[in-house]
Amino acid sequence: MRCEQASEMMSARLDGCIDRAEIALLEEHMAGCVACRDEWLRLQMLDSLLASAPMVEAPGPCGSDGSSPAHADGRAPGPSSAVRR
Numbered sequence: 197m198r199c200e201q202a203s204e205m206m207s208a209r210l211d212g213c214i215d216r217a218e219i220a221l222l223e224e225h226m227a228g229c230v231a232c233r234d235e236w237l238r239l240q241m242l243d244s245l246l247a248s249a250p251m252v253e254a255p256g257p258c259g260s261d262g263s264s265p266a267h268a269d270g271r272a273p274g275p276s277s278a279v280r281r
């Protein structure tokens with residue numbers, strides 16, 4: 197895994213949006229990458245700061261509760277039109 201991917205996974209992990217397999221991959225990367233371990237510590241610190249800040253609105257879990265504006269007019273977003281060539 198690349199450090200870029202690792203850092204994306206870190207933020208996903210803070211949101212609780214990745215599964216155990218991905219966490220395992222992330223842990224594995226961090227075990228061999230000091231930079232990412234460092235970044236993970238920093239992200240966790242930031243996250244706890246944000247969590248304790250009264251003004252912050254927490255986003256919904258993974259933003260996939262069906263309230264996406266893409267579905268509002270009944271048209272499916274991108275992928276399905278790609279299938280129907």
Ligand SMILES: [Zn+2]
Pocket residue numbers: 198199202225229231232
């Ligand atoms: Zn790394």
